[in-house]
Amino acid sequence: MSTLEIKDLHVSVDTEDGPKEILKGVALTIKDGETHAIMGPNGSGKSTLAYSIAGHPKYTVTGGTVTLDGEDVLAMSVDERARAGLFLAMQYPVEVPGVSVSNFLRTAKTAIDGEAPKLRTWVKDVNAALQRANLDPSFSQRSVNEGFSGGEKKRHEIAQLELLDPKVAVLDETDSGLDIDALKVVSQGVNRFAEAGDKGVLLITHYTRILRYIKPDFVHVFVDGKIAEEGGSELADQLEAEGYDKYTRAAV
Amino acid sequence: MTDSVRSALEQDGPTLERVDSHLNPPASYDLADHPVPTGREEVWRFTPLKRLRGILDGEASDAHLTWETSLPAGVTLSTITTEEARELGELPPNERPAALAVALAGGAALLDVAAEAELDEPVVLRLKGTSVDDLVWGHLVLRIGAHARATIVLEHTGSARYCATTSVLVGDGAEVNVLSLHDWDDDAVHLARDGIRVGRDARVRHTAISFGGDLVRMHANVEYAGPGGEAELLGLYFADAGQHIEHRLFADHTAPNTKSHVVYKGALQGQGAHTVWVGNVLIRKVAVGIETYEENRNLVLTDGCQADSVPNLEIETGEIEGAGHASATGRFDDEQLFYLRSRGIEEAEARRLVVHGFFNDLVRKVGVPELEERLLATVEEELEKNVSHGGSAPASPRGTV
Numbered sequence: 264m265s266t267l268e269i270k271d272l273h274v275s276v277d278t279e280d281g282p283k284e285i286l287k288g289v290a291l292t293i294k295d296g297e298t299h300a301i302m303g304p305n306g307s308g309k310s311t312l313a314y315s316i317a318g319h320p321k322y323t324v325t326g327g328t329v330t331l332d333g334e335d336v337l338a339m340s341v342d343e344r345a346r347a348g349l350f351l352a353m354q355y356p357v358e359v360p361g362v363s364v365s366n367f368l369r370t371a372k373t374a375i376d377g378e379a380p381k382l383r384t385w386v387k388d389v390n391a392a393l394q395r396a397n398l399d400p401s402f403s404q405r406s407v408n409e410g411f412s413g414g415e416k417k418r419h420e421i422a423q424l425e426l427l428d429p430k431v432a433v434l435d436e437t438d439s440g441l442d443i444d445a446l447k448v449v450s451q452g453v454n455r456f457a458e459a460g461d462k463g464v465l466l467i468t469h470y471t472r473i474l475r476y477i478k479p480d481f482v483h484v485f486v487d488g489k490i491a492e493e494g495g496s497e498l499a500d501q502l503e504a505e506g507y508d509k510y511t512r513a514a515v
Numbered sequence: 516m517t518d519s520v521r522s523a524l525e526q527d528g529p530t531l532e533r534v535d536s537h538l539n540p541p542a543s544y545d546l547a548d549h550p551v552p553t554g555r556e557e558v559w560r561f562t563p564l565k566r567l568r569g570i571l572d573g574e575a576s577d578a579h580l581t582w583e584t585s586l587p588a589g590v591t592l593s594t595i596t597t598e599e600a601r602e603l604g605e606l607p608p609n610e611r612p613a614a615l616a617v618a619l620a621g622g623a624a625l626l627d628v629a630a631e632a633e634l635d636e637p638v639v640l641r642l643k644g645t646s647v648d649d650l651v652w653g654h655l656v657l658r659i660g661a662h663a664r665a666t667i668v669l670e671h672t673g674s675a676r677y678c679a680t681t682s683v684l685v686g687d688g689a690e691v692n693v694l695s696l697h698d699w700d701d702d703a704v705h706l707a708r709d710g711i712r713v714g715r716d717a718r719v720r721h722t723a724i725s726f727g728g729d730l731v732r733m734h735a736n737v738e739y740a741g742p743g744g745e746a747e748l749l750g751l752y753f754a755d756a757g758q759h760i761e762h763r764l765f766a767d768h769t770a771p772n773t774k775s776h777v778v779y780k781g782a783l784q785g786q787g788a789h790t791v792w793v794g795n796v797l798i799r800k801v802a803v804g805i806e807t808y809e810e811n812r813n814l815v816l817t818d819g820c821q822a823d824s825v826p827n828l829e830i831e832t833g834e835i836e837g838a839g840h841a842s843a844t845g846r847f848d849d850e851q852l853f854y855l856r857s858r859g860i861e862e863a864e865a866r867r868l869v870v871h872g873f874f875n876d877l878v879r880k881v882g883v884p885e886l887e888e889r890l891l892a893t894v895e896e897e898l899e900k901n902v903s904h905g906g907s908a909p910a911s912p913r914g915t916v
Binding site (some may be wrong): 317318319320340341342344345346350351353356357358359360361362366367370371374375406423427 | 848849850851853854855856857858859860861862864865868869871872873874875876
C-alpha cells in the first residue's frame with residue numbers, strides 16, 4: 264500500500280520583485296493502483312507541483328503538507344524523497360558530462376536499495392530496460408543525457424523508472440516534444456510500471472495525445488496554481504474537443 | 516617550380532615580423548633580457564615570488580634529479596652541449612626561469628625518436644627529487660624524427676626546487692603525445708617551460724597534469740615550423756589548500772593552415788588554493804587559414820579558493836578558419852546535483868560523480884591508456900580530502916571571461 268497525499272499546498276518562487284506564489288492550495292491524493300493526469304495550460308503551475316514534490320531548492324513551500332504513506336515528504340532532502348519511493352521523470356533531464364549511464368544507474372540503484380545490485384542480473388536488467396525503452400545497449404557507455412536527442416532523454420527517464428522501481432512516479436510533461444513512436448515507447452513504459460498494481464502515477468501533461476495510450480483513472484484540470492475541475496477520463500475527451508479556454512477565461 | 520627551389524623557398528621563407536606584445540616578451544637566450552621580476556610585470560603578476568625560494572636569483576648548482584627511464588627500441592638518450600641544443604632549433608627562452616635553466620643546466624639531455632619509428636609503448640622518464648633544499652636546473656630536448664609516432668611521459672615526483680626548460684621538436688609529419696605529470700611532494704617548487712616546435716603537417720598533443728607541489732608554474736608554448744601543423748594542449752590540475760598552480764599557454768601561429776586547440780580543466784579546494792590559467796594565442800599576418808580554440812574551466816569546491824583565468828587572443832589577419840575561446844569558473848551545477856539526488860544519490864556522492872565527470876572527458880582525451888586509470892584514481896584521492904567535509908557555502912572566485 265502506498266498513498267501520496269497533498270493537502271493545501273502553497274509554493275512560491277523568488278523573483279526580482281520578491282516571492283511570487285505559484286501554487287495556491289493544491290489538494291490531491293494518489294493511492295496505489297491509480298493513475299492521475301494533471302492537465303493545464305502553460306504557466307498554470309503544473310511543473311512547479313512536480314518539482315515541489317521532488318524537493319527542488321528553487322521552490323519554497325509556504326503552506327500545506329505532502330505525505331507518502333504518512334511520512335512527511337517536505338521534511339526530507341531530495342535524495343531521501345527518492346529513497347522513500349518518489350520518482351520524478353523530468354521535462355528537461357540534465358546532462359552530466361563524463362558520468363556514464365551505466366555508472367549513474369548502478370549508483371542510483373545502490374542508493375535506493377541500500378545495497379549494490381548483483382552484478383550479473385543487473386547488467387541484464389539494464390540492457391533489458393534500455394531495450395524496452397528502444398535505446399541501444401551502447402547507451403550505457405554514454406555520458407548521462409549528453410548529446411541525447413529529446414526523445415532519447417525521455418526514454419532514458421522511462422528506463423530509469425523501470426529500474427529504480429519507485430512507489431509513486433511523477434511524470435512532468437514526459438510526452439512533450441516526442442514523435443509518435445517515442446510517445447508509444449514512453450506510454451508502454453508507464454503502463455508496465457502502473458500495471459504492477461501497487462504503484463501510483465501522476466502524469467502531468469499539456470496535451471491530450473498521450474492519454475490515447477495511457478488511460479488515467481482521474482483527470483484534474485490545473486489552472487492558476489490549483490485544481491479547477493476533476494473528473495474521469497471523459498474529462499480529457501472534453502478538453503481535447505474544447506481546449507482550456509473556458510478555464511483560463513474563468514481564472515482571469 | 517622544382518622541388519629543390521620549393522624547399523629553398525620554404526626554408527628561407529619570409530622572416531617573421533617581430534610582434535610587440537606585453538603578453539609575450541621577446542624570446543632571448545641573453546639573461547640580460549630577462550631581469551629579475553618585481554611582481555608587477557604582466558607575466559608575473561599572479562605568481563607569489565617569495566615562494567619561489569630564490570630560484571630566480573640564478574645561483575649555480577650541480578644538484579640533479581634522479582632519472583629512471585624506459586626507452587623502447589628506436590629511442591636514444593644522450594647528452595649534448597647547450598650550443599648544440601640551440602642549433603637544433605629549439606624555441607629560445609621566453610622568460611627568466613627558462614633562460615636560467617638553459618644557462619645553468621650545463622648541457623642538455625637529448626631524447627631522440629628516430630625518423631619513421633612507430634613506438635608500441637610509451638617512452639617514460641621518471642624524474643625524482645630528494646629535497647626542496649636542492650636547486651636543480653634542467654634542460655631537456657625531445658626530438659621526434661619525421662613521420663615518427665611516439666608517446667613520451669615525463670613524471671615528476673619527490674621534492675626539489677626544479678627549474679627546467681623542455682624543447683619538443685616535432686619533425687614533419689610526425690605524431691607525438693607528450694604528457695608531463697607533476698605529482699610532487701607538498702613543498703616542491705617547479706618552474707617549467709615546454710617549448711614545442713611543430714613540423715609541417717605534424718601533430719602534437721601536450722598534456723600537463725598538476726596535482727602536487729607548493730608552487731608549480733608551467734609554460735606550454737607552441738610554434739609552427741611549417742604549414743599544416745596541429746597542436747592540442749591539454750591540462751588537468753587539482754589545487755589543495757595553500758597550493759599555487761599556474762599554467763601559461765602560448766600558441767604562436769607562425770605558419771598558415773595550422774591548428775591549436777587548448778583545453779585546461781582544474782578543480783580547487785581548501786583555504787588559499789590558487790590556480791592561474793593564462794591562454795595566449797597570436798595569429799600572425801602569415802597565419803592565414805588557421806584554426807584556434809582555447810578553453811579553461813575551473814570547478815570551485817570550497818570557500819577560500821581563487822581561480823584566475825585569462826584568455827587572450829591577438830589577431831593580425833582576419834583570413835582564418837576560426838578563432839574562439841571560453842573560460843568559466845563555477846561551483847557545482849545545482850541542476851546536476853538535483854538530478855542525481857532525485858535518483859536517491861546522496862549529496863556527497865553526487866558531488867563526487869560530478870567532479871569525476873568534470874575531469875573524465877579530459878582524461879579520456881589524454882590518449883595514454885596506461886595513465887588514465889591512475890589519473891582518475893588520483894582525482895579520487897584528491898576528492899577524498901574534501902568531499903567528506905561537504906562545504907557548500909557560496910564563494911566569489913575571481914575570473915575573467
